Amino acid sequence: MAEIDFSRVKKLNLFEGYYESQLNALLEGATLKKLSHRDVVYRAGDEANSFAVVLDGALKLVKQTASGEDVIVFFASPGDTVATLLMSSEKSVYPVTAVAMGPAQVITIPKRTFNALWTKDQVIMGKINAILFARFSEMQEQKIFVKAPLAIRLARQIVSLIERFSGDSGAVLPIPLTRQEFADAVGSSVESVIRIMSEWSQQGILKTSDRHIEVIRMDRIAEIINGQDKV
Amino acid sequence: MAEIDFSRVKKLNLFEGYYESQLNALLEGATLKKLSHRDVVYRAGDEANSFAVVLDGALKLVKQTASGEDVIVFFASPGDTVATLLMSSEKSVYPVTAVAMGPAQVITIPKRTFNALWTKDQVIMGKINAILFARFSEMQEQKIFVKAPLAIRLARQIVSLIERFSGDSGAVLPIPLTRQEFADAVGSSVESVIRIMSEWSQQGILKTSDRHIEVIRMDRIAEIINGQDKV
């Protein structure tokens, strides 16, 4: 645990305002994990003994369908926690697989630390709730677009990711995303995603090089989401 | 508050094991609401001053799409809480509209009671987490089926509702659900839902009278979900 970079940890909203001694307590038994692209943090079905806080980079939370296809349930960004709700139950198993997208850093924190210390701290539990609420909102938002045409769902997904990973600063997605992953996230096929994104590239709406996306015409993307692109 | 039926309240897993005096504290300022079909508990956009616990019946949590269509985000069953995660944030607004389906009873509990008393009680917060986790799981499960044919999504939805509202006892859905509501829940159109359910009625898989559904051949429904019905 000594190797955890506190200066980075303290920058997370989650841990803001804590003294180093308090942080030491909250991170009792915690481990810093430096991940490379495609490293697995948790595997669906494994016994849930710890939860994770994302420090840097991104994780995708993936589940498999009966026919073996992947479905991306959520993208976790820095500050997000993963598997927190599992800590309350007696014995349980991770429902999804968490995989790093590009280089990433997470802290894994043992269940016992959560139950012994976190749950007694109303401030941090309030922040956890806020994180959960954000994830809830994202999933509900997605549900609202189920019936929308693929182009709209895709555009919404891109905007959502950019907002969460780049904030308002710029329109470049700092994480590598394959077309397949977009498809898995919006519930579609690679081919369809490619057709739409190629179209957008040709129209100069976005640019993509080596799985990194840059939105050039954010206004056009917004129009597409609002269904005004046919006008 | 005097009018709250404690014998009913105590049966909820959420409040199990509490003395009446403790319950009185947890329900400080709470109100029992007896609802009729289509009564609105919370309206999306209203300021979130309280959260709710479902005692009896069912609520649908609805959001509207840009084009004015309804999307049912979740069905809340007895024991579920609604808007809990909102209580942690300073000032907020309900993200969804909560509407009763058939007669229902809910308790609404003020935000201040939650923050003053609930958050200090680790036991009840653990139970809240379990409730949230169940809702999370349901939403994720649904996401796994986005690409599945409508018949499968519909079958899954019916089974999920029956499990939550009837437990293992029987196969009758005790709440009234229109075809439109099924469509709103699975992200489809009324007509398509009707076509599939009519087919099932003819095959004797289920029976429906006045918006109440009874599954006759649960085995067939299970087969449909597993995609074995074409065999």
Add this chain to the structure above:
DNA sequence: CGTAGCCTTGAAGGTGATCAATGTTTGTGG
């Protein structure tokens, strides 16, 4: 006994899935 809410059926058409084949880039081991 009329209206509102719900259910049903048919026809036409579009979106996007699937299959198949091929090109391109990235990463790795020798």
Add this chain to the structure above:
DNA sequence: CCACAAACATTGATCACCTTCAAGGCTACG
């Protein structure tokens, strides 16, 4: 640093699944 494998992107053709639109019927209830 090259060569080859693996991962990723692309394009075209075909067609199933649903949506949409339109029109009408049924049932409960004030």
